[in-house]
Amino acid sequence: MPDPRSTAHRFTSIDEIIEHLRALGQTLSVEDDALTELDHGLQTAAILAVSAPDDLGVQIAGLVHDLAHPWDGPGQPRHATMGAAAVVDVLGERVAALIRSHVPAKRYLVATRPEYADMLSADSVMTLAAQGGPMSPGEVAEFETYPDLVAAVLLRTADDGAKVPGAEVPGLNHWEATMHEVAATQAGAGASSGSVTT
Numbered sequence: 001m002p003d004p005r006s007t008a009h010r011f012t013s014i015d016e017i018i019e020h021l022r023a024l025g026q027t028l029s030v031e032d033d034a035l036t037e038l039d040h041g042l043q044t045a046a047i048l049a050v051s052a053p054d055d056l057g058v059q060i061a062g063l064v065h066d067l068a069h070p071w072d073g074p075g076q077p078r079h080a081t082m083g084a085a086a087v088v089d090v091l092g093e094r095v096a097a098l099i100r101s102h103v104p105a106k107r108y109l110v111a112t113r114p115e116y117a118d119m120l121s122a123d124s125v126m127t128l129a130a131q132g133g134p135m136s137p138g139e140v141a142e143f144e145t146y147p148d149l150v151a152a153v154l155l156r157t158a159d160d161g162a163k164v165p166g167a168e169v170p171g172l173n174h175w176e177a178t179m180h181e182v183a184a185t186q187a188g189a190g191a192s193s194g195s196v197t198t
């Protein structure tokens with residue numbers, strides 16, 4: 001049994017990722033204990049299916065963006081990088097970079113959109129401090145060079161809206177074929193979509 005807090009967890013197949021997501025259906029969300037971690041991922045993906053209907057990669061990034069929550073500690077400072085590292089071999093660099101981006105994207109939006117901070121959940125405001133607080137102007141300028149900035153912002157806003165207890169959304173089975181499609185597309189793409197280092 002691997003150490004669940006291991007920073008070196010790397011999935012080797014979609015089946016392994018799905019098995020982990022299914023287990024998250026028994027894990028209360030760290031952001032809202034009225035829903036599970038799986039509910040939160042499914043709601044994020046469902047929102048992105050509407051806001052980014054042609055971008056299967058960002059939809060799958062939404063599904064799995066918080067899968068490392070059980071491995072991280074209070075304030076969740078490392079879950080984005082841990083999650084990206086865990087799925088990169090299966091889902092590719094673009095999805096991994098989007099997962100890495102979802103914490104800096106919150107710091108970016110807090111710094112650049114005054115109305116954004118007002119709509120964050122209480123838990124999200126609390127973790128913001130542990131995650132570095134609002135970006136500095138220099139960090140904002142650097143983040144805006146990220147070639148997938150538009151998708152990163154869509155992922156973040158979907159994430160923030162995906163906390164509705166009891167929301168009816170497609171289940172995990174709905175996403176299995178899409179995961180395979182994204183994995184197949186990414187397999188030959190290499191690390192061409194830039195990275196997020198913040």
Ligand SMILES: [Fe+2]
Pocket residue numbers: 040065066159
């Ligand atoms: Fe999330």
